[in-house]
Amino acid sequence: MRTDVLLSLSSLKLDGISDTPLLDCQIMLGHVLGKPREWLYGHSDATLTDTETTCFQQMLTRRQNGEPIAYITGTRSFWKREFMVTPAVLIPRPETELIIDTVLERLDDASINVLDLGTGSGAIAISLAAERTTWQVTGIDNSGEALSIARLNGEGLLNLDWLEGSWCNGIKAASVDLIVSNPPYVEEGDSHLDQLTFEPVSALTSGPDGLDAIRDIVPAGYHCLKTGGLLIVEHGYRQQPTVMSLFDAAGFKDVEGLVDLQGNPRLVLGKKP
Helix, strand or coil: CEHHHHHHHHHHHCECCECCHHHHHHHHHHHHHCCCHHHHHHCCCCECCHHHHHHHHHHHHHHHCCCCHHHHHCEEEECCEEEECCCCCCCCCHHHHHHHHHHHHHCCCCCCEEEEECCCCCHHHHHHHHHCCCCEEEEEECCHHHHHHHHHHCCCCCCEEEEECCCCCCCCCCCEEEEEECCCCECCCCHHHHHCCCCCHHHCECCCCCCHHHHHHHHHHHHHEEEEEEEEEECCCCCHHHHHHHHHHHCCEEEEEEECCCCCEEEEEEECC
């Protein structure tokens, strides 16, 4: 079957399932063919082999069942890299790139120690380590399976370490210059969870109001940071005032709330005085 016919027929099967049915089909077909999505535009008359067609149909069935594209292809783009993802890790979101933007804007390449708490696929830790080769970055996660994925994603970067543990537990007091985290923050019972059934619940939810992890991270982060060190935490769009108050209560100064490209409250940062 020609690629243009296959894409047209397949995208119809994703109507009502995906907000971007044609894009989803293009990504899956490009993955099957080992070609970038842009290649399809110039080769609409290319004919698939039976094996390629079967492989694509299997992927399409998974997408019809609601499985995210990233798990179907096994990859997701974040910042400047492609990251391996499996159901053991949360799929990196574009809005989380605000952490990278904010850090690179505010800190130069002077040598510092950085922690990424709840690193998952390693997307944040790896992106920072790649941009600032003079920094020593450690990704921490309580899932050994997630850390296995992060290690594979970070191969070749010499300024990266991985540590299995819970948040800042075991980290020496006043030993770190920068702590970043995209922790679980979805409220238990949130209606959006119905659309996220393929992702690890432990990486999504954190207590009735979604703030249990952040309540642990903020005072622990203060304890681990050096004087002048920064803590940056991602949160849900309704949580910024509460998260800022947690920073204030822990003793942070110059506490700021930042918004993402869609104008949604997304990050809180504070400095240890």
